[in-house]
Amino acid sequence: MTDLASKKCIPCSGDVPALTAAEIEPLLAQLDGWEVVEDHHLTKTYSFKNFADALAYVNKVGAVAEDEGHHPDIYFTWGKVRIDIMTHAIDGLSESDFILAAKVDRVAA
Numbered sequence: 001m002t003d004l005a006s007k008k009c010i011p012c013s014g015d016v017p018a019l020t021a022a023e024i025e026p027l028l029a030q031l032d033g034w035e036v037v038e039d040h041h042l043t044k045t046y047s048f049k050n051f052a053d054a055l056a057y058v059n060k061v062g063a064v065a066e067d068e069g070h071h072p073d074i075y076f077t078w079g080k081v082r083i084d085i086m087t088h089a090i091d092g093l094s095e096s097d098f099i100l101a102a103k104v105d106r107v108a109a
Contacts, residue, residue, distance in 0.1 A: 018092025
């Protein structure tokens with residue numbers, strides 16, 4: 001199986017169905033600490049020791065998102081960053097969401 005973080009996100013035009021629970025399971029197994037909410041989106045919260053470290057992480061995630069052309073919802077507060085990822089064009093999950101999640105984890109390391 002190819003490492004998700006080594007793949008590239010593929011733009012979605014909305015003409016493919018969202019992943020099913022059975023398709024989500026093996027992809028989720030390749031991620032660490034991510035949760036699937038109602039087979040609709042991925043979510044994960046990262047903790048930091050201060051505001052500056054959390055902000056720096058948000059900026060790193062933003063750079064990855066721009067590079068991939070796939071943009072998560074980012075919630076940022078003192079010492080915490082929550083990332084929610086979904087494919088808006090299909091109102092659900094695609095493989096690109098899992099790829100982005102793996103890349104987001106990689107910049108946290």
